[in-house]
Amino acid sequence: xxWLLLTTGTFSYxxxxxxxxxxxxxxGIEVPFPGPPDFFYMLQIVFYLGAFSYKLIxxxxxxxxxxxxxxxxxxxxxxxxxxxxxxxxPIIEAGDLSIYSFLVxxxxxxxxxxxxxxxxxxxLGTQKSTFTKNLLFLSIGxxxxxxxxxxxxxxVSFEQYESGSIIDPLFILAILFIGFxxxxxxxxxxxxxxxxxxxxxxxxxxxxxxxxxxxNVLILFVFMGxxxxxxxxVTVGSGISILLVILRQILIILENQQLLRQYHCKTEExxxxxxxxxxxxxxxxxxxxxxxxxxxxxxxxxxxxxxFGYEKSELIGLSSTVFIDEEKQQKASEILASxxxxxxxxxxxxxxxxxxxxHHLSITNIPIKVRNNIVGIFGIGKDITENKKNEEKIQFxxxxxxxxxxxxxxxxxxxxxxxxxxxxxxxxxFAVMFIDLDHFKQINDTLGHDNGDELLxxxxxxxxxxxxxxxxxxxxxxxxxxxxxxxxxDLEAIEQTAEKILxxxxxxxxxxxxxxxxxxxxxxxVYPSDATTTVDLMKKADKAMYQVKANGKGHFQFIKxxx
Numbered sequence: 427x428x429w430l431l432l433t434t435g436t437f438s439y440x441x442x443x444x445x446x447x448x449x450x451x452x453x454g455i456e457v458p459f460p461g462p463p464d465f466f467y468m469l470q471i472v473f474y475l476g477a478f479s480y481k482l483i484x485x486x487x488x489x490x491x492x493x494x495x496x497x498x499x500x501x502x503x504x505x506x507x508x509x510x511x512x513x514x515x516p517i518i519e520a521g522d523l524s525i526y527s528f529l530v531x532x533x534x535x536x537x538x539x540x541x542x543x544x545x546x547x548x549x550l551g552t553q554k555s556t557f558t559k560n561l562l563f564l565s566i567g568x569x570x571x572x573x574x575x576x577x578x579x580x581x582v583s584f585e586q587y588e589s590g591s592i593i594d595p596l597f598i599l600a601i602l603f604i605g606f607x608x609x610x611x612x613x614x615x616x617x618x619x620x621x622x623x624x625x626x627x628x629x630x631x632x633x634x635x636x637x638x639x640x641x642n643v644l645i646l647f648v649f650m651g652x653x654x655x656x657x658x659x660v661t662v663g664s665g666i667s668i669l670l671v672i673l674r675q676i677l678i679i680l681e682n683q684q685l686l687r688q689y690h691c692k693t694e695e696x697x698x699x700x701x702x703x704x705x706x707x708x709x710x711x712x713x714x715x716x717x718x719x720x721x722x723x724x725x726x727x728x729x730x731x732x733x734f735g736y737e738k739s740e741l742i743g744l745s746s747t748v749f750i751d752e753e754k755q756q757k758a759s760e761i762l763a764s765x766x767x768x769x770x771x772x773x774x775x776x777x778x779x780x781x782x783x784x785h786h787l788s789i790t791n792i793p794i795k796v797r798n799n800i801v802g803i804f805g806i807g808k809d810i811t812e813n814k815k816n817e818e819k820i821q822f823x824x825x826x827x828x829x830x831x832x833x834x835x836x837x838x839x840x841x842x843x844x845x846x847x848x849x850x851x852x853x854x855x856f857a858v859m860f861i862d863l864d865h866f867k868q869i870n871d872t873l874g875h876d877n878g879d880e881l882l883x884x885x886x887x888x889x890x891x892x893x894x895x896x897x898x899x900x901x902x903x904x905x906x907x908x909x910x911x912x913x914x915x916d917l918e919a920i921e922q923t924a925e926k927i928l929x930x931x932x933x934x935x936x937x938x939x940x941x942x943x944x945x946x947x948x949x950x951x952v953y954p955s956d957a958t959t960t961v962d963l964m965k966k967a968d969k970a971m972y973q974v975k976a977n978g979k980g981h982f983q984f985i986k987x988x989x
Contacts, residue, residue, distance in 0.1 A: 435473030442466035567603025735780030830886035948982035
């Protein structure tokens, strides 16, 4: 908008110049005054003032307005004094002008003062970091135009102006500088933005800008002294006093500028630090939050909001214990207390979101210290739910058969050792059963391995349904299964369990449309009557199973030692 208004004003100036040339060079007549060119000259000033007003509204900060306004008033007071003395006063004193001519003649110096007001306002009101070369050349161009206008009016007032005068090229030079400013503006727009440090540089007043109001006061004082009829001690004392006041004011401003730069640097460091923290906080993929000393949320990043299922406004002020199951709250309170004593804590804790979904978190608590007082904690919670699931899956596969889900050989061996230890301590008995499916190889060969696997899964499910929760059912491999039957008081109870298994496995299996009967051969060894070690128990049960196969298959028996 600023440059659009300047462009429109410049175009209006072009129309005025074109009309001037038409009158003077084409029609060969004297340019009328006031006439059409004057209208477009005035219109140029109006558009220029509109541009300056728009930019001032954008640039001037409220907290700087009073100082800025005083500086502008000082410069404009001096300029208005000289304009009144050399230009406006002679126009007013000329009594031979019509009202219309008088107003147009008066409009030129007033308009020039308005343009000067715009230049001074832009120069003093724009931050140095944003006062680019294009604004500098624009100010130079407008200065030439004001100078040319003022010289023209001065010469006209004394009837000394002639077309082709030495001041005429100043009008051309003014418009060229303004045009060059617009050209530089296009280059500035295309340049990449500078670094953060350069963009954030504090406003600094250069020497000329700093001294401009005081230079104007000195010029006016010198002019006043030159027109004085005599110099007395009062005049000298006044001059010295003004100089000292100006010098003192400049020193104060320089000191303030130094303080302002220091303040800005500290503010910038704090702002950069805050932005770095905010980036770490907001864009961290894990839940990052802060709690007060009572365990209530004070802040939470988007990952925390997504994890817990609350809006930020709902989460702030909410106790962190609402996400923890009752049996874990005591542990969480103890950890919070340790963190508030200044000890960082790392631990794992399951939580339940607002939607009731469980998440397993790996949490790190970091105490927040302000002036050596702990005022809360920062928490970082990494969702390790999938890791936990994978660990459980790995743990399961390490101790279980992947096909049937039963315990595998490793798990059975460890369970058998545990059973021996406990039975010995409690003076109890238990049984080890070794089961082999009869004719399984034939089923595999005729119906295929897929159907054979389905048969093994069906057998596994029936075995689990025949035993108690404290018993162990495992698959050693192939069609071999082993069981640990506990909580039995005598052989009769063991026989009842074996009979239950036998009757269950005698039932037909429906596998993919096939009716399959696969009878088991079950060998049994009893602790401690048959053996007291894990190795011997397995050997005895295995031997009893082969005795079953040798005696017709499809039934069970305890180990019978041969002589």
